[in-house]
Amino acid sequence: MAISSSLATENKRSSFTGSFKKLWKNFPGNFGSPILQKELRGNFRKNGFFIIHTLCLTVIAGAIVWGVMSHSESATSTQEKLTSVQLGRSLFDTFFVIQYFIVLIIFPALTATAFTEERTRGSYDLLLCTDLNPSEIVLGKLLATSIYCLTTVFATLPLLAITTLFGGVSFGEIAAGYGILIGLTLALSMLGVFISAWVSSNIMSILIVYSVVFMFFIYSAMTWPYFVPLFDFLGIAKLEEGEIVKTGDTFVGMILKHIGGGKELLRLGFYSVITFAYFFIFTTNRIRPKADDHSSPLRALTLVFLACLAFLNWQDLSPEFANHKLAEEEVFSSSLILFFFLLFVVLRFSTESLMVPRRICRRFSRWRGIRFFYRIFTPGAFWGFVFTFVLILLGSLSFYSTLMPAIDDLDSWGKYRYTQFFTFFPFYFFGFAALGFCLSAWGFTPGYNFWTVFFIFIITALLPLIFSIGQQGDGIFCFYYISPFTIFQSLGEPPPMNEKAPRYLLFGSVPVIVAAGVFFTTVGTLLTWIGTLLARKAKAPMLCLGKWADEAKQDGV
């Protein structure tokens, strides 16, 4: 009764200053979700927080003191004395290298227990039973973890200020350095939250996160020379044989003056955002149980079939790529683009999230031709195939109608690239459509809430931008410069016109694509049917129009 009466209390209005005071009083309660508030309260009251802070500051301060002391010693020795600017530069580099290692060594342990701690503590079920949607929970955890770690990162700013007293460092470089640390911290936070959502024990989660970080570290160490140009691009100077070598503009200057030249950075940014979004969405879909319509075996069958088809097709074409590494890389890069694009499209129309109203389903079920399919398929599989087919048709038509007319104006190399691209387009479409089904069947499918829609919208909206940036100047496809292939293989001269190009053009024509769509859909349908029969034989429960198959049969659906 007390609850009801207090709920019925009227909200009192207050003045502007009163509101401000109230806002301040409730801080950080006003700042985001209850999860964030709770996590911040808990995290910042831990003894561990102060210990970590102190430890980090001590290590960095020690390094700076050691640097200055060693400089004093070198002045008395036979070694050449560093100039003030060189010392500042040296301290700055040391500062960021230590920060980088602190982030890599300490933060995984802080981020990897976001959800596992809830599980081991026994508060996970209580959290899931609240009115918070999965995105809010993940976002709250992510922000809390990031803020916790970033506080440690930014606590070192006064120490950095000491190094700048010696000169040799610009504001842009500091901004760029901290930008990289922030990016790394956010990435580690997302990685930690993601892994902790999948693993049940704290130790296991921490071990996995450290393993992943270690692998990334090895990879980045191996490819370090390839990132040096990025330093030039960011305007970060390097010490080479005691001399400051500084090429390019500062980070800020580059952004302001040469926005067009910043496309590599933008690509990197988009790449990160997309990866980040994937981790975020997969995490949100992990933490809530999702109803399974038991059509996953069917989708898995479809996936295997399509994967085999794509593989065989790739094998057929590979001999022609043997002498044209560049073309192969470009196709690979374009496949990356398609991977992200199509996976998002498919996830958008994923079977469980189609939310086709039952009323419409029932209307469809009255049609004799479709009733047959309804009896066989689960609604998810049925609508999945319908959507896939329509998407293939529309996607193919739109791409061909906009890009094909331009092919005549291209040189032989351009034609070759485009034909490769178009040839592979339907295969990727099918492949990733099937992958989307599979993911949705395994509970990856995003539930529709604000944040999911927001991410999908942003990324879908950004993709054309990536395309447009990628096609400027010498750039052909986005991700071209950052794909692993381009890192490990040098680019050769463009190959001559492929003589077999017309075959691809013919194969890639609209009627063939449509025919291929019909063919694949039919084969997929047959496989699904067989899978359904097998599932029935195994007495697996099947959904039909939202009812179990037996009930539906009784109702004459």
Place this chain on the structure above:
Amino acid sequence: MNEPNLDLKPESPPEEMKENGAALEAEGAAVGLVEVIETEDEGKDPVIQTPLVEVKNLYKEFDETVAIAGISFEIYPGEIFGFIGPNGAGKTTTIKILSTLLDPTSGNLTIDGLDVIEEPEKVRRIIGYMPDEFGVYRGITIWEYMDFFAGAYRVPRSKRKGVIEGVLELTDLAVHRNRHVTTLSKGMRQRLCLAKTLIHDPKFLILDEPASAMDPRARIELRALLKELQTMGKTILISSHILTELSDVCTSFGVLEKGKILRSGRLGGGTVIENEEEKPALKFKLKFHSACPEAYAVLQNCPEVLSHQFVTPEENEIELEFTEDPSQFYKVIKLLVDRSFPLLTVEAENEDLERVFLEVTRGDLQ
């Protein structure tokens, strides 16, 4: 035996007891039964209402294991439904499915007309779930803990303070509001969790072993609290191993074993009501100081007694069954007392939860 023991009080004449049934209300089974019967007479029979919770053919399989094998039950508004069963019977699985934490393999579940599988978000708003095992967050106080859950259940900020205070008062935690939750005893944590469960004023409470760590006083207080919540219009599903705990507060029950409901029914004052239409027969066990065949002979000639038999070979305990009218029971007892038979105790022998549980479950490992 269970609590409902009626020590005979010769100084209280049966006629008075008959006239003033309320005088017995605190005592035991027979009176509890009257209470239920009266309630039914007043037309408040919950059976005529639409069920708040409907579970039909619920199945849940974990790989090869069948955890729930097609159970069905209904809970009506205002009821306290006791869910009993041995370890591994499927109680917690059922509760987790109702709480939207697990998806069933098949079956239909509705709470207040909302499909638990189709509309879990809406269902979460009207249920309050208290798990059997749970942890508390470190570094925050009771007030902050409640504030977190109030926010998580989207209680408006302007009303949050009042709601939290109300709930803490209800669970007797108001004085501890600034204590850190990690410093609380297990019993107090259970009260805190119950307070959290009530924060959004849910219609339906799902309590899984709510008193497992509570001391006797706290358990008694919990029973009182449950009754108070019932009067506030809450519908409650409560699972517990402690049958006396349930029989005192529950209005209906379901016995679960190996994923199947073996028996369900209604309870009145701790006694199982066999038939909704007819008032149940009353069973009593009379214990004499020594063997008393004379008393048995007297009882044989009483038309009020439906059945009678010696329970023990010593012939000092007799089991009797009367019609639903308590006045007949009073008459017989008066007769025995007037004849100065060495009567020691009279125990109500009606079917209670414990007896039902032992009868229907086999005690096999699940």
